[in-house]
Amino acid sequence: MAVRATLFPLFSAVALRSKFTVNSYSVSSASPTCSPPVRLNVSHDFVARTLSPPTSVYVHLPFCRKRCHYCDFPIVALGTSSLSTLSATDDDPRISNYVTLLCREIETVRNRGPGEPPLETVYFGGGTPSLVPAGLVSAILNALRKKFGLSSDVEISMEVDPGTFDEGKLSELKELGVNRVSVGVQAFQDELLGNCGRAHGLKEVMEAIQIVGACGYQNWSLDLISSLPHQTAEMWQESLHMAVKAAPTHISVYDLQVEQGTKFGLWYKPGVYPLPSENQSALFYRTASQILADGGYNHYEISSYCKNGSECKHNLVYWKNSPFYGFGLGSASYIGGVRFSRPKKLKEYMSYVDRLEKEQSNDQAECDLDARDLAMDVLMLSLRMARGLDVKEFSRAFGHDLVFSLFETFRPFLESGHVLALDDNGRPVTAHEIGLQDIVAYIRLSDPDGFLLSNELISMAFGVISP
Numbered sequence: 001m002a003v004r005a006t007l008f009p010l011f012s013a014v015a016l017r018s019k020f021t022v023n024s025y026s027v028s029s030a031s032p033t034c035s036p037p038v039r040l041n042v043s044h045d046f047v048a049r050t051l052s053p054p055t056s057v058y059v060h061l062p063f064c065r066k067r068c069h070y071c072d073f074p075i076v077a078l079g080t081s082s083l084s085t086l087s088a089t090d091d092d093p094r095i096s097n098y099v100t101l102l103c104r105e106i107e108t109v110r111n112r113g114p115g116e117p118p119l120e121t122v123y124f125g126g127g128t129p130s131l132v133p134a135g136l137v138s139a140i141l142n143a144l145r146k147k148f149g150l151s152s153d154v155e156i157s158m159e160v161d162p163g164t165f166d167e168g169k170l171s172e173l174k175e176l177g178v179n180r181v182s183v184g185v186q187a188f189q190d191e192l193l194g195n196c197g198r199a200h201g202l203k204e205v206m207e208a209i210q211i212v213g214a215c216g217y218q219n220w221s222l223d224l225i226s227s228l229p230h231q232t233a234e235m236w237q238e239s240l241h242m243a244v245k246a247a248p249t250h251i252s253v254y255d256l257q258v259e260q261g262t263k264f265g266l267w268y269k270p271g272v273y274p275l276p277s278e279n280q281s282a283l284f285y286r287t288a289s290q291i292l293a294d295g296g297y298n299h300y301e302i303s304s305y306c307k308n309g310s311e312c313k314h315n316l317v318y319w320k321n322s323p324f325y326g327f328g329l330g331s332a333s334y335i336g337g338v339r340f341s342r343p344k345k346l347k348e349y350m351s352y353v354d355r356l357e358k359e360q361s362n363d364q365a366e367c368d369l370d371a372r373d374l375a376m377d378v379l380m381l382s383l384r385m386a387r388g389l390d391v392k393e394f395s396r397a398f399g400h401d402l403v404f405s406l407f408e409t410f411r412p413f414l415e416s417g418h419v420l421a422l423d424d425n426g427r428p429v430t431a432h433e434i435g436l437q438d439i440v441a442y443i444r445l446s447d448p449d450g451f452l453l454s455n456e457l458i459s460m461a462f463g464v465i466s467p
Contacts, residue, residue: 047397049321050322050369051337053113053116053117055151056121056122056314057325058332059326059327059328060127060326060328062330063129063132064077065078065080066079068198069264070225072262072265089132098329101353104357109147111147118149118151120151120313121156122144123158123314129158134169134172155314156178157178160208161183161184163199165208167215170217174217179219180219182222183212183221183223185205185223186223189235190202197263209222218249220248222243222248223253223254224240225253226253226288231284233283236287236288237291240287240288240291244295244297250305251297254303258270286448288305289451298386302451319384321334328349329342329344375402380461383458383461386444388420388422409460409464420443420444421440422444
């Protein structure tokens with residue numbers, strides 16, 4: 001499964017896209033004429049959290065049966081003809097050699113110091129991680145356990161695709177400690193799955209859902225994609241209702257992004273038939289928000305919905321701007337306030353690991369934190385969340401003047417309801433009350449209309465912080 005909005009952790013390359021339009025508002029007209037000073041309180045929790053040892057790991061397992069038409073992630077296509085059975089990958093040297101290389105990379109990280117906490121989340125992404133034999137997944141987990149330790153309640157998530165696992169394999173993974181799976185369904189219509197170049201159909205989707213239930217998974221996620229070619233409103237509603245009927249504890253809804261270099265990038269232009277128009281895509285988003293809310297799911301992040309208490313702990317690490325390790329082809333780490341990525345091509349990644357072993361270090365060199373960069377990271381990631389931005393904490397870390405300028409920039413959108421200001425009790429604060437000292441505890445984007453305008457609003461905020 002590979003969709004841009006999954007936020008495969010390459011935050012250094014995150015681009016804000018203007019996906020939706022709001023007819024009655026001009027973003028540029030609200031931009032500030034000058035930038036307030038941005039200071040950094042080095043004793044603040046933001047800094048302490050940024051500089052703390054990572055307790056989360058992303059592991060990239062790049063193997064797929066074939067490349068989907070929308071995918072521009074670093075993958076290794078194994079070929080569908082060589083995967084006639086579920087056990088066909090058990091002895092594939094491409095997978096075993098890669099896992100050996102991956103474990104070598106993990107070994108180059110410095111050992112944990114006394115008192116440093118163990119890992120709290122591990123996320124296997126791809127690619128299609130469920131193509132990797134359970135024995136090799138065990139080898140990776142053993143390498144992580146030896147290097148970092150695993151907490152007693154560690155969340156270990158794995159992306160799994162329909163048609164790549166049976167009950168026996170999923171049970172093996174569960175016994176190894178994989179306690180959360182994310183099923184890459186994407187759509188409940190054979191026509192749409194075929195249009196996307198997916199290697200599975202509806203039959204495999206229904207079998208996968210049944211297998212997850214048979215294995216006793218209490219915590220699992222289901223992924224859907226909106227704005228697919230030839231996707232109608234009726235198809236989208238059907239997929240959402242089928243997802244709710246499957247009763248996962250978590251549902252991720254991603255809007256298709258047409259990337260250059262992909263088949264979709266060659267065939268289609270965003271907003272032009274057979275892709276939905278911008279207004280149709282916005283309607284899809286609103287429909288998901290309504291149907292999933294009616295189904296008992298909380299919209300806790302722009303693309304993420306969950307039952308109470310079933311947020312993805314690993315993804316919350318990203319949204320809270322906390323540090324994390326990344327291992328494997330094309331993956332990224334965020335350590336000591338620095339984001340850095342591995343090579344996306346296998347031969348270059350092999351050379352990268354060789355170099356790490358010679359240098360005996362896989363930790364980014366220490367550097368001074370940049371107040372503006374950190375403020376932009378915190379603001380962008382916070383506004384993706386339903387909780388929003390903790391205004392008082394942000395003010396203590398980066399200065400009251402910056403917060404005041406953000407309020408002034410957002411004022412038209414506070415008045416329109418796209419941005420909400422809340423007090424400590426969650427009570428909405430009116431635009432006229434904004435200037436009162438310490439009354440605003442949080443600012444967040446409204447659901448769904450504020451979330452639909454998130455790219456523009458975040459870009460405006462960036463203009464305040466770093467014009």
